[in-house]
Amino acid sequence: MKIRCPRCGTENVVDQKAAAYYYNHRIHSYFNDLSGTILDLGCGGGFLSRYLMDNKRIKVIYGLDQDEACNDQLTDMTVLSKFQFLHSDIAQLSKVFAEQTLDFLVSRDVFMFIEDTDRYFDDVTNLVTSGIRQMGWFISQNERMKNQLTPEQIVEEYRKRGWNVYLEPLEWYKSGYFIRADRQ
């Protein structure tokens, strides 16, 4: 497999393990400026949460997912008081958390599965006090997607609700984007 250096443009041949390490490291680098209480929305097997566990400024991580089987993949973390798995649907967010009780929300490859996006934007605006870090992909008319909001439309929805938003297209992440939303 070949990976192009983003700084000098040189193409380097790397094995699969090295490529995965490079790729994961690059994803994780977008989730460094966090602290306090975190919600990992649609946590899955804990790809983001597992990385965040080492961040000393983070006190608690809630991993929320509709798939109860995630619990089995997260047992190494649920034994630690810093991480808690919540079996719930994103549509129930406002019932699971009280208003303004989360410092940051993180998600990767989850937004496209949200059906009621208006409810999502309203809920996270009520629950999250500092910032949102959202990575995902958008492929128009992809049959797996439960909504068709483009990254630009997602940004607009956050802005309408008073968030200060930055959007970065990710050319190295298939049809990918990263959104950072902070309080004004």
Ligand SMILES: C[S@@+](CC[C@H](N)C(=O)[O-])C[C@H]1O[C@@H](n2cnc3c(N)ncnc32)[C@H](O)[C@@H]1O
């Ligand atoms: C592609 S996986 C990403 C998992 C993880 N964020 C990661 O980076 O590896 C999407 C996850 O979102 C969860 N999910 C999708 N729709 C959901 C919903 N409505 N409520 C809660 N979780 C949901 C799925 O169960 C799945 O674990």
